[in-house]
Amino acid sequence: xxxxxxxxxxxxxxxxxxxxxxxxxxxxxxxxxxxxxxxxxxxxxxxxxxxxxxxxxxxxxxxxxxxxxxxxxxxxxxxxxxxxxxxxxxxxxxxxxxxxxxxxxxxxxxxxxxxxxxxxxxxxxxxxxxxxxxxxxxxxxxx
Numbered sequence: 001x002x003x004x005x006x007x008x009x010x011x012x013x014x015x016x017x018x019x020x021x022x023x024x025x026x027x028x029x030x031x032x033x034x035x036x037x038x039x040x041x042x043x044x045x046x047x048x049x050x051x052x053x054x055x056x057x058x059x060x061x062x063x064x065x066x067x068x069x070x071x072x073x074x075x076x077x078x079x080x081x082x083x084x085x086x087x088x089x090x091x092x093x094x095x096x097x098x099x100x101x102x103x104x105x106x107x108x109x110x111x112x113x114x115x116x117x118x119x120x121x122x123x124x125x126x127x128x129x130x131x132x133x134x135x136x137x138x139x140x141x142x143x
Contacts, residue, residue, distance in 0.1 A: 008048050008049065008053075008096065008100060010041075010046070010048050010096075014041060014042065014046055014048070015039060015040070015041050015089070015092070016039070016040040016041075017037055017038070017039055017040075017085060017088070018037070018038040018040070019034040019035070019036065019037060019038075019081060020034055020036045020037075020038055021033070021034050021035075021036065022034075022035050022036030022076035022084075033081070034081070035076070035078075035079060035080060035081045035084060036074065036075065036076035036084060037074070037075045037076075037081065037084040037085045037087075037088045038072065038073075038074050038088075039071075039072070039073040039074075039075070039088040039089065039091075039092060040070055040071070040072055041070065041071045041073075041092055042068075042069065042070050042071075043057055043058075043065065043069050043070065043071050044068060044069025044070070045069070049096070049099075052102075053096070053099050053100050054069075054099075056098075056099040056100075056103075057071070057095065057096065057099035060095060060098055060099050061095060064095075071092065071095070073088050073091050073092055073095075074088070075087040075088035075091065
């Protein structure tokens with residue numbers, strides 16, 4: 001059992017771990033040992049997640065979630081398989097915790113009259129500065 005929050009816990013059988021060969025540090029060992037981890041979590045079929053959390057997870061995870069609703073996380077940061085496995089699980093837990101947080105409702109506000117006046121004054125000053133930078137035309141008498 002993987003405890004995500006007080007109310008959300010995942011069974012180990014809901015997470016599929018595949019071990020693949022990783023690029024990066026490890027020298028010749030990299031060509032022999034499958035130390036990278038590819039974690040798959042089927043969020044669409046998980047009974048631990050509510051519909052709201054599932055929808056937010058879909059928004060947050062972006063390219064890590066497939067069309068079928070499977071979250072795929074690849075961990076290849078470390079040389080050891082165990083550390084990469086733990087890293088992948090930690091990243092999944094972080095993702096689900098972020099999805100579990102309800103976003104705060106935005107309250108529409110209006111700028112105060114003083115703020116509006118300040119903005120308009122600043123715009124006028126900026127316009128005046130630009131107007132003064134223009135080239136001055138000198139009136140010449142030809143006739």
